[in-house]
Amino acid sequence: MKAVRVLLALVFIFALIGFSTTPSRAQSFTSYVSGVTMQNLSASDTSVQADYYNAAGAIVFTSTDTIAGYGVKDYATIPTDTGFKGSLVISSGAPVGAVSTLRGDSKGRDAYIGFSSGGTPVLLPVIMKNWGSSQWSTWFTVQNIGTADANIVVKYAACPGTVTFNGLKPNASTSFNQKTEACLTAAKTLTSASVTSTQPIVVEVVQESTVVNSLLASPGFSGGDPAPVVPLLNVNNPNTSGWRTAISVFNTGTLDTNVTLTYVNAADGATCTETSVVTHGNAKVFAGNNLISGPPAGVTSNCTPGKKIIGSAYVTGNSQNQLLVATVNQDRGSLASAYGALAPSSATPKVVFPQIQDRNGSASQWASSFMVMNVSDHAVFVQCKFANSAYTPTSGSLASYKSWENLQRGNIAVSYVGSGQCTAYTTSAYSVIDTNAKIVAVVNIRGTGTGLFDLMMSYDGINVTP
Numbered sequence: 001m002k003a004v005r006v007l008l009a010l011v012f013i014f015a016l017i018g019f020s021t022t023p024s025r026a027q028s029f030t031s032y033v034s035g036v037t038m039q040n041l042s043a044s045d046t047s048v049q050a051d052y053y054n055a056a057g058a059i060v061f062t063s064t065d066t067i068a069g070y071g072v073k074d075y076a077t078i079p080t081d082t083g084f085k086g087s088l089v090i091s092s093g094a095p096v097g098a099v100s101t102l103r104g105d106s107k108g109r110d111a112y113i114g115f116s117s118g119g120t121p122v123l124l125p126v127i128m129k130n131w132g133s134s135q136w137s138t139w140f141t142v143q144n145i146g147t148a149d150a151n152i153v154v155k156y157a158a159c160p161g162t163v164t165f166n167g168l169k170p171n172a173s174t175s176f177n178q179k180t181e182a183c184l185t186a187a188k189t190l191t192s193a194s195v196t197s198t199q200p201i202v203v204e205v206v207q208e209s210t211v212v213n214s215l216l217a218s219p220g221f222s223g224g225d226p227a228p229v230v231p232l233l234n235v236n237n238p239n240t241s242g243w244r245t246a247i248s249v250f251n252t253g254t255l256d257t258n259v260t261l262t263y264v265n266a267a268d269g270a271t272c273t274e275t276s277v278v279t280h281g282n283a284k285v286f287a288g289n290n291l292i293s294g295p296p297a298g299v300t301s302n303c304t305p306g307k308k309i310i311g312s313a314y315v316t317g318n319s320q321n322q323l324l325v326a327t328v329n330q331d332r333g334s335l336a337s338a339y340g341a342l343a344p345s346s347a348t349p350k351v352v353f354p355q356i357q358d359r360n361g362s363a364s365q366w367a368s369s370f371m372v373m374n375v376s377d378h379a380v381f382v383q384c385k386f387a388n389s390a391y392t393p394t395s396g397s398l399a400s401y402k403s404w405e406n407l408q409r410g411n412i413a414v415s416y417v418g419s420g421q422c423t424a425y426t427t428s429a430y431s432v433i434d435t436n437a438k439i440v441a442v443v444n445i446r447g448t449g450t451g452l453f454d455l456m457m458s459y460d461g462i463n464v465t466p
Contacts, residue, residue: 028137028179028208029104029215036075036114037099038090039354039419040067041464046094048073054086057169067096070387072354072419087143087173090114097462099354107453108208108215110337111355111445113460118145118202119222122195125250125283125327126207126218126338127156129178129189134209137179140220141206144168146199157282158191159183170199192250192283195220207329207338213453216329216338224252224323225343230313231373231403232339232442232458233263234330235291240306243332246288247313247341251278253322260317261286265309266371266403272303275317278324287313288329312373312403330458337458339442344375347438349424351461356386357445358408358416364447364455367409372422372441372461374398380424380437387418394430409446423466433466 040046045068052061061084067073090098098114128136144150147170154163154176161183165174178184184191195203203220230247237243249259260275274291276299278284290296294305303309315324326341353370360366372395374380382395382404389412395404412418424437440461447455 028210029108031105033103035101036088037355038067038073039097039352040069040071041095041097041352043069044094045069046092046096048090048092048096051089052084052086053089053171053173055172055174057172060084060086070419072387074417087171089171095464097352097354099459101457102206102215102217104208104215105213107213109454109457110215110217111457111459112204112217112219113462115145115202115219118200120197120199120201122201122203122220122222123224123250123252123325124193124195124203124205124220125248125325126205126329127178127191127193128207129181129184129186131188131190134211136207136209138205138207139175139177139179141173141175141204142168142195142197143173143202144170144197144199145202146170148199150197150199150201152201153196154193156183156191156193158189159185212334214331214334214336215454216336218327218338219340221250221325221340224325225345226318226321226323227315228324228326228341228343229373229375229401229440230326230328230341231440232328232330232371232444233287233313234310235287236306236308237310238308240292243330244288244292245328245330247286247326247328248283249278249286249324249326250283251280251322251324253320254280255320255322256280257318257320257322259284259315259324261313262316263287263303263309263313264311264402266311266405269399269402272301273316274299274301274303276300280322310405312371312401314375314401334453335456336454337444337456339458339460342440342460344438346463347375347440348463348465349434349437349439350464350466351422351439351441352464353420353441353443353461355443355445355459356408356416356418356420358410358412359414360417361447364449364452366445366447368443368445369405369407369409370441370443370461371403371405372398372439373403374400374424374437374439376400376436376438380434380439381426381428381430382422382424382439383430384420384422386412386420389413389416389418396428
């Protein structure tokens with residue numbers, strides 16, 4: 001489903017970065033700031049080079065650094081004082097991972113992992129125009145990661161025509177704004193889209209509401225899986241006015257299919273299911289309000305409406321065995337973030353986290369947490385470590401398709417900013433790596449305080465081979 005976001009030696013990672021303070025047609029907020037955190041995934045020091053490309057495909061800024069073995073380099077803001085909108089290519093002499101943060105007016109915030117490969121078509125399960133009472137709209141950025149100019153075609157499920165952009169230079173990016181898209185004629189639209197190109201591309205989608213001052217970022221998908229997994233499901237927590245998780249499942253195939261999602265509570269392993277038809281070339285929303293107030297007509301569920309579930313979700317039914325992808329939104333009031341569901345085939349015995357925090361920042365006290373999901377066919381034992389910290393939490397026996405949560409707040413150190421990693425072992429001795437294990441993870445980064453709007457960000461953990 002999702003491209004493996006790990007760099008091999010001398011292979012580029014592609015991250016969609018940056019907005020200047022100059023207004024553009026792809027913005028709801030008046031100004032944007034991006035940051036990038038890079039993690040060296042090897043034991044040896046490595047050099048990295050970051051090249052910033054403008055819309056014309058020209059490098060306008062280059063920075064070079066050395067990152068210590070398993071260390072982190074943090075660009076809190078893009079290192080240019082002239083304003084920038086474009087894309088970033090990072091090259092390195094050893095495997096590295098990268099997380100980018102995006103802030104709109106210092107109100108809406110989210111994070112996402114950079115790409116190491118792309119493809120075509122790229123599928124976008126969640127596209128909106130003035131949707132709901134909070135008037136949610138999306139824009140997305142397409143980056144050409146090929147070696148020649150790319151011609152881009154966007155097809156929205158909600159309108160018959162297409163939108164094109166020709167001549168996108170290698171490594172350059174361009175944005176498409178659904179709020180002003182003439183093809184989307186309805187006043188309020190919730191739909192999906194596909195993006196095709198004559199060159200391989202990567203796409204990042206941003207959902208925004210200036211009514212509640214929230215921003216969510218999630219990847220486009222260049223491939224699918226018959227049974228994607230969702231490591232983090234958080235609904236009715238602490239009650240029906242609390243956290244909500246909506247899973248938009250997109251059917252990439254040519255046949256309509258009956259999809260069943262199974263929801264697993266991490267605390268006790270209790271499960272319930274939800275089934276619905278997902279038509280080909282379209283998306284259907286699972287969980288979300290269905291688990292709060294009950295399923296609508298056409299949806300079959302044995303879940304108790306309003307019951308709290310903190311855990312995981314995975315596909316246990318797909319009648320036509322179609323390839324699926326999914327965007328996962330989580331929100332609570334102005335707090336909101338998004339991530340992409342994962343393919344079990346991308347799982348490995350080890351997952352790493354380039355950005356981990358504990359009570360960082362005097363005002364917002366940012367701290368991270370993560371959910372590690374076991375997608376193996378057997379129980380595993382997970383142990384996690386953090387850079388420059390003696391904190392070493394363990395999961396105990398983690399059953400198949402169950403998640404384990406770890407909170408970093410109050411467990412590492414005040415003002416901590418670093419990295420982490422979790423590895424699956426064969427027993428509770430945590431001495432022998434389980435080479436047959438498959439784990440995946442999602443990281444939440446949460447701030448505190450009032451009047452600071454969207455203090456919530458999420459990103460996928462990066463799977464590596466131990």
